[in-house]
Amino acid sequence: MTTYAIAGASGQLGHLALDALLEKVPAANVVALVRDPAKLADYAARGVDVRAADYDAPETLAPALAGVDRLLLISGNALGQRPRQHQAVIDAAKEAGVGYIAYTSILHADRSPIKLGEEHRATEAALAASGLAYDLLRNGWYNENYVMAVAARAEAGVITGAQGDGKINSASRKDLAEGAAAVLVTGKGGDIYELAGDHGWTLSEFAAELSRQTGKPVTYVNMGEEDYARSLAENGFPEYVAKVIANSAYSTSLGALEDDSGTLGRLIGRPTTPIAETIAAALR
Numbered sequence: 001m002t003t004y005a006i007a008g009a010s011g012q013l014g015h016l017a018l019d020a021l022l023e024k025v026p027a028a029n030v031v032a033l034v035r036d037p038a039k040l041a042d043y044a045a046r047g048v049d050v051r052a053a054d055y056d057a058p059e060t061l062a063p064a065l066a067g068v069d070r071l072l073l074i075s076g077n078a079l080g081q082r083p084r085q086h087q088a089v090i091d092a093a094k095e096a097g098v099g100y101i102a103y104t105s106i107l108h109a110d111r112s113p114i115k116l117g118e119e120h121r122a123t124e125a126a127l128a129a130s131g132l133a134y135d136l137l138r139n140g141w142y143n144e145n146y147v148m149a150v151a152a153r154a155e156a157g158v159i160t161g162a163q164g165d166g167k168i169n170s171a172s173r174k175d176l177a178e179g180a181a182a183v184l185v186t187g188k189g190g191d192i193y194e195l196a197g198d199h200g201w202t203l204s205e206f207a208a209e210l211s212r213q214t215g216k217p218v219t220y221v222n223m224g225e226e227d228y229a230r231s232l233a234e235n236g237f238p239e240y241v242a243k244v245i246a247n248s249a250y251s252t253s254l255g256a257l258e259d260d261s262g263t264l265g266r267l268i269g270r271p272t273t274p275i276a277e278t279i280a281a282a283l284r
Helices: 012-022 037-045 058-064 082-096 117-130 150-156 173-186 203-214 225-234 239-253 263-268 275-283
Strands: 004-007 030-034 049-052 070-073 100-106 133-139 158-161 192-195 219-222
Touching: 004 012, 004 173, 012 030, 012 173, 030 037, 037 049, 049 058, 058 082, 070 082, 070 173, 082 100, 082 117, 100 117, 100 173, 117 133, 133 173, 150 158, 150 203, 150 275, 158 203, 158 225, 173 192, 173 263, 192 263, 203 219, 203 275, 225 239
Parallel strands: 004 030, 004 070, 030 049, 070 100, 100 133, 133 192, 158 219
Antiparallel strands: none
16 A cells, blocks of 8 residues: 655645545545644544644654655745755655655746745755655746736736736646645656746736626836845845845846646646736626
8 A cells, every 4th residue: 555645744735635636546545744733633533643843843843754655745834944944854754654745846947046945956956966866846826926916916007026027827726736646746856857838928917817707997007126035025025025025026127936837737637727817806
């Protein structure tokens, strides 16, 4: 009996990946690793083995991975801490005898101009040095990243950013979660999956679609990276976070989030979710 584990199973992506995995394998074969097992009490009631594991408490990791054959390592959200955290999970996986890891990296990590890519490259290097079998799930950005406060932005009539005319091949979290579950079950190791939406769009096209759906005029105003970071900080974002967001936005103008390979759609066996559909859901 193969045992599958998801690290970070109570997060937004992890929760959806857990649902997708449970459509493929019995609950008795699934381990969910979370900091607070109470968050997944409903899954425990369905037969999932919910175990306490904390990326920042290495002593919890190897015991939590005992008996696991295949692990989905979902990248942590603590910016600047992820290489250390992920190394701890990889080390624990080796100690526990885990045979395979699928890791959620960043789209085109090997050449991404996005500064966050450095943390993912470090984890990819750690996996390469581990001796374990592994596959890389290089995820593009989520549709959901772009629809926060979308109704208020429609009311304001302006969307700001530093993306220029860069194409964004985004996909929904559910799309990427289904892709992760598929690779966790079938991956052989040694593969890189560049996972992005079927159709790319620009922020100007996003503004036009938002305008179409709301009946309000909405325009996209492009800014430089530093100006955009400053505007985000002025609107309450911590300075470091503002710089990270602005860098990701500017890197989009350099092609960082463009990928028309169609790999994700083929992997999940259906078209990826169009940004227009996610906009509509957010407006509802």
